[in-house]
Amino acid sequence: MRQKITQISPHAQTNFQEIIADLEKLYGRPEPPKLTNPLEMILRENVAYLVDDERREKAFQALKQRVGVKPQQVLAAPDELLFAIAKIGILPEQRVEKLRRIATIAIKHFQGDLHTILLQPLKDAKKLLQKFPSIGEPGAEKILLFSWSHPILALESNGLRVLLRLGFGEEKKNYAASYKSAQAAVQPQCKKECDWLIRAHQLLRQHGQELCKRARPQCEACPLAKGCAYYQRQH
Numbered sequence: 001m002r003q004k005i006t007q008i009s010p011h012a013q014t015n016f017q018e019i020i021a022d023l024e025k026l027y028g029r030p031e032p033p034k035l036t037n038p039l040e041m042i043l044r045e046n047v048a049y050l051v052d053d054e055r056r057e058k059a060f061q062a063l064k065q066r067v068g069v070k071p072q073q074v075l076a077a078p079d080e081l082l083f084a085i086a087k088i089g090i091l092p093e094q095r096v097e098k099l100r101r102i103a104t105i106a107i108k109h110f111q112g113d114l115h116t117i118l119l120q121p122l123k124d125a126k127k128l129l130q131k132f133p134s135i136g137e138p139g140a141e142k143i144l145l146f147s148w149s150h151p152i153l154a155l156e157s158n159g160l161r162v163l164l165r166l167g168f169g170e171e172k173k174n175y176a177a178s179y180k181s182a183q184a185a186v187q188p189q190c191k192k193e194c195d196w197l198i199r200a201h202q203l204l205r206q207h208g209q210e211l212c213k214r215a216r217p218q219c220e221a222c223p224l225a226k227g228c229a230y231y232q233r234q235h
């Protein structure tokens with residue numbers, strides 16, 4: 001159950017670790033991620049298009065149980081079976097092609113085992129992960145964080161919006177530049193621990209989905225309002 005704003009002591013939100021602590025008081029401590037295997041994370045990202053978390057998980061579990069998540073199993077599966085699973089989202093034909101492409105890349109470049117990527121320095125590891133479909137720099141960073149291999153604050157779109165509104169970094173002309181700006185602003189205040197960074201990622205995402213929504217953020221219920229640049233501009 002969410003706590004009311006009055007139960008959280010208000011203070012200037014200049015300290016990122018305090019922000020994460022306040023979000024944890026509001027939403028509770030997130031469960032550790034179930035998935036830490038890099039290939040499985042890539043398959044889950046690609047198995048269904050434009051679906052919510054629940055349907056994505058449903059599609060991924062169907063892939064796991066009916067096909068398997070080894071590259072050889074994905075390549076050996078009949079088109080009809082992959083199509084039936086990908087139909088949980090839209091454009092299933094494209095998803096089937098992407099699943100097969102992932103399996104091919106995994107075998108051709110990494111002998112079917114992506115764990116070797118995790119041992120590379122951050123810059124190289126990100127580049128290698130971006131060989132896979134639908135994996136840009138933020139997605140690569142999330143894989144490296146959630147596999148506990150590189151302590152970097154990966155952000156998805158909800159978390160990025162929250163940080164920019166709070167006043168970390170600036171909105172730039174494109175998503176990649178805004179992402180880098182917010183990440184650079186917050187990075188010096190981050191703990192260099194994967195479990196803390198994973199929780200920060202999860203809490204920022206949840207905050208962006210529940211209160212700090214894209215349209216009409218619910219600032220009156222937000223414990224971060226006092227130190228939020230966006231809120232200050234509106235009042």
Ligand code: SF4
Pocket residue numbers: 162165166211212213217218219220222223224225226228229230231
């Ligand atoms: S005060 Fe409003 S804009 Fe600022 S973080 Fe909270 S919900 Fe988002």
